[in-house]
Amino acid sequence: MSEKKILRQKMLKELSLLSKLDRKKVETGQQMQLFTTPAFQNAATIGVTISTEIEWDTYTVIKKAWGEGKIIASPKCMVKTKELHYYAWNHQNQIQDGYAGIKEPIPEKTKQIPYSDIDLLIVPGVIFDKRGYRIGYGGGYYDRMLADYTGTTISLCSEQQLIQQIPRESYDLPVEQIITEERILHTSEQNT
Template identity: 30%
Template sequence: MNPEEDLKRSSAKAALRKMMALRRDELSEEERAKRSKQACAFAAEVMDRLHLQSMMIYVPFRSELDSRPLIEWAWKQGIQVIVPRSLPQDRSMELYKLQAWDELVSGAYGISEPDPLRSQKWNHPGPDIIWVPGLAFDRMGGRLGYGGGYYDRLSDRLNHGAQADARRIEKPLWVGIGYEVQVLEQVPMEEHDRVLDGLVTEQGHNVKTRPAAEG
């Protein structure tokens, strides 16, 4: 690897993150609420069409697409809701079942996360679908995250678990969810970046069927 090229790539991604965060922030609170509800309705369509019974999803922070309408819908449908808790010391995530809003506390980075004293840990290989936030997406599975690598590490962990467990025949679907203004023609990707199985915005969805585990 060329250190100079790495530095250029890193600087370009940092500039793109800043630009895309500003683009998202420019949406009014009213627009964000409206578009979030529309996107969550499309996400519910995906869940319903594929008969998915569990999902991992983030709790919204700052100007992220508001995932709470989808969480409320899942609770009403009896779908298991799993929410991550960030561990900054090794940039990993623990997964917890979320059954009520009062199980959330302010966690790492000020994000609302499950209280480990009140929420039950999710110890299964993986949920049926993982709804992934981000700063930018494209329609080929590209995603620009926040730079911490949390979701990439989770992907590696779940893939390893799927391969180690002979009974596990399917991996989770990884689907981006965001506003249409976050969609680019092409997001810069590196070898270690997780390619998504689809994308949902307020304008619709494009999601593959569930991928079979390798091996």
């Protein structure tokens, strides 16, 4: 088993042991930090996954963005090509269970949004280092997307998910900011 896979499994187990109260504290802290960032405040269109039970809550982020008149675009996994296609949605009847039980937009009821129209991309992950490198959920979808994405990238995680250094491959790309319940890390400053 690869080092990344071992780290991923260990962290997912640790996160699954968090109480609902501890999870809520982390999520509230992340959201308070995120909502103060110029990247969030200035974004007209935000790309964000629709969170599952094992991920940090994005429903609050989505509702806040809608309340501010922003467009929310969420990904649909194209399993054959390992690509993410983003679609703008604004109602529960426009999403359904998709790949791996993840809620995804229904293409027939939504409008596809090109990567170039997404101002802020909230990138999921399981483990991060302070330079912005991440271990995701193992599908490789975001590694492919980030190679073609030029907007701002932010990841939400807990302090618990930060480690010193992640083993990385040549194709791995860092996110620009990591937001925890306690702070905002500007990863470009860590890479110099």
